[in-house]
Amino acid sequence: MRYLPLTPDDRSAMLAAVGAASIDDLFVDVPAEARLDGPITGLPNHASELAVERHMAALARQNRAAGDGPFFLGAGAYRHHVPASVDHLIQRGEFLTAYTPYQPEIAQGTLQMLFEFQTQVARLFGTDVANASMYDGSTACWEAIVMARRITKRGKALLSTGLHPHYRSVARTMAKYTGDQLVDGDPTLEAGTDWAVLAAAVDTDTSCVVVQYPDILGRIDDMTSLAAACQAAGALLIAVVTEPVALGLIKSPGEMGADIVVGEGQAIGVGLQFGGPYVGLFACKTKYVRQMPGRLCGETVDANGKRGFVLTLSTREQHIRREKATSNICTNAGLCALAFSIHMTLLGEAGLRQLAGINHGRAKVAAAALAQVPGVSVINSGFFNEFTLRLPTDARATVHKLAEKGVLGGVSLGRLYPDNDALANGLVVAVTETATEEDIAAFAAALKEVLA
Known part of the structure; x- marks a missing residue:
């Protein structure tokens, strides 16, 4: 049974107080194309709890966890080891x-x-x-x-x-x-x-x-x-x-x-x-x-x-x-x-400096390895654990090809700036302490292959 705490008169009084003619007026800032005009298509009207759990578990199995392979995503959200x-x-x-x-x-x-x-x-x-x-x-x-x-x-x-x-x-x-x-x-x-x-x-x-x-x-x-x-x-x-x-x-x-x-x-x-x-x-x-x-x-x-x-x-x-x-x-x-x-607290000042040093060291190794791939260059004159590559082709397509090879190889600037073609070949790469030498080698090899 639905719980309806407000009567129609209550709603009318509230709308009048805020100067809205109807509830729809409260959503005028939401673009029309983003509003639902009926039930969500493709979903059953009802299902058992067991069926829903099984379906959601199947969807979850399609996800790729950050630790499942080489991972170089960053651009504001970073994978670090959490004790x-x-x-x-x-x-x-x-x-x-x-x-x-x-x-x-x-x-x-x-x-x-x-x-x-x-x-x-x-x-x-x-x-x-x-x-x-x-x-x-x-x-x-x-x-x-x-x-x-x-x-x-x-x-x-x-x-x-x-x-x-x-x-x-x-x-x-x-x-x-x-x-x-x-x-x-x-x-x-x-x-x-x-x-x-x-x-x-x-x-x-x-x-x-x-x-x-x-x-x-x-x-x-x-x-x-x-x-x-x-x-x-x-x-x-x-x-x-x-x-x-x-x-x-x-x-x-x-x-x-x-x-x-x-x-x-x-x-x-x-x-x-x-x-x-x-x-x-x-x-x-x-x-x-x-x-x-x-x-x-x-x-x-x-x-x-x-x-x-x-x-x-x-x-x-x-x-x-x-x-x-x-x-x-x-x-x-x-x-x-x-x-x-x-x-x-667990890190302390010395631990934070050590962690930062590891990040920077791994990033330098990765930048040097990726810069050896034909057609690829690093634009940064200096960086911490994140740098940007200039690729010879659209970075968005390259990211998808890398993912097919099991490498999450960075964030394409075309994704962040979809309306700016001048940035389409840019790829932001983050290298934290979780990236191993094997991960870096796999990334460089995969990038060379997809750009060949």
Whole structure:
């Protein structure tokens, strides 16, 4: 029996309150071609539980797991080894079932974990303070842009062409409703970034400049001069980090003057998981902390002088800020943040640097091997564990041919930029500690064969 809590009169009253004539009016922003005009075709009207389980299991068997063979996918989501202890600990009942602490001081274990997570993120990013996590890297990027608008009272954001196109897409979607002007474009298959161009373009209308580090093509640049240009014009520099393991080897954005640093924490402690759930990272300079979205946990002492933890800042719309809230982020990605923190704790500073060194070393070996394939070149002058190949043919077709040979050989730029033919031959390759010498050799051999 269906549970219908609202009467027709209730629905009519609610629609009238929001100014909609019908429920369909609430979906006008969904393109007509994406809306269903009837039942989903190809599915039975009903089936037994056993039949559904059997059918779903058969579909699942068609999937190829990341560990089933050579794997070189990246472009914002990375396969790293996650110790078994991470999964064991996050499944403890006191963590697995915990939600946002609405009576936070009771949940001291959760608050302590978040406090330590914030400390780890702030140190990793080279910033003064970090919050208790965001939904993912793309939404954290947008939150940074709108935070810059609140701080500078300006509405123009310059986005580097090296920013992940999915992050750029999220920003475009949200900017439609805030009126922010986004100045962006696609990258070119060249070794250098567009940061010098961005520095020259900063003016008194600019709220922020957004760069990715390393960028979507794996390129790494020094943002010190760009930070100085932003500061001189009264704009903020926002750095986006999609591969936090890289910061075990390269200088942190905060050290180079970034005002806000955001990113995706998936690479540490969180598996690929078909694209989510992931964990957004957000950090900034102390002077901007009251404009930071999300929640912030702090350390204090109780009535007996013992160490304790509290929610220090929580400028959420559900709390006293209401319509003046800095964000609509209602919670934090607590379980994924815990996984990140556990993995980071197990690694420690020395372990993170060692892991980063292994990644870079494997990537150098792979880049050298793949560059020996006739017609293939590496565009990067420097990289961490991800680089871009220029192929003699369309990379999308090449990726499919490689998959047929059992090699997941990277992400084609044609997939990320389907409307830009100039990028069609680009292939982004990620090489982590999970790629063996045999995997690299198999990739090089398969690439040579499919391009022959």
